[in-house]
Each structure stands twice: as C-alpha cells, then as structure tokens.
Amino acid sequence: MRLVSTTTRRRFLSLAGAGIAAALAPGAGRAHDGPHRVEVGISAFAFTPRRVTIRAGDTVVWTNRDLAPHTATADEAGWETDRLDRGQSAAITFATPGRHAYFCSFHPMMTGEVVVEPT
Ligand SMILES: [Cu+2]
Structure with missing residues (x-):
C-alpha cells in the first residue's frame, strides 16, 4: 500500500500544479x-482592475483593503455587494452576457465595469 501511495501522491502533485498555473493565467x-x-x-478609493472581462457563469470577488467601507453597486443591473469593511469580500456570479457599470455607494466617484461575454 505504501508503494502505491507514493506514485499516487506524485501524480496528484503534478495535476495540482497544472491547476494552479491555469488559475494564475486568466484570459490569454x-x-x-x-x-x-x-x-x-x-x-x-479605486477598484483594481477597474474593468474585468469574464464569461457568463463566472464570479467576481471584491475585497476591500481600505480603512473606509466600500460597496460595488450596479448602475442599472440590480446587484450590489453588502457594505464591505476592511478585509471583507463579496462574490457575485454573472449568469448572462452584458456590460455592468458599477460604483461605490459611499463614494460614487469610484467606478468600475464588469464585461460578461457569452460562454
Ligand atoms: Cu467606497
């Protein structure tokens, strides 16, 4: 059993490495x-990157690294994160293609865009 598990572990690490490489190279x-x-x-007081392009079904995760609270709030499309205090994250999944301009409800000069392409 030990001999078999050594081989299995090596194969697992190889697969895990490939998965990490794919996760670090979005788009392209x-x-x-x-x-x-x-x-x-x-x-x-800025979203970085300001514009992201994803495919339908993908999820965007916003993480606040400022001392001030922020949100990501859609201009028109009817979605909004809760208030995010420092260190907090929120995830929103986009099911349908389209362009979603958004802003921070506390600081409306902060703007961003999610572009959702068809799968
Ligand atoms: Cu803000």
Missing part, C-alpha cells in the same frame, strides 16, 4: 473549462 486564450473566479481589489 485559455479554454473556458468551467466557471472562474476573478478578483477585484479595492484600495486607495
């Missing part, structure tokens, strides 16, 4: 092999 002609999560940081 990757095959869309299932839903992805895209990170948007909030710091210095």
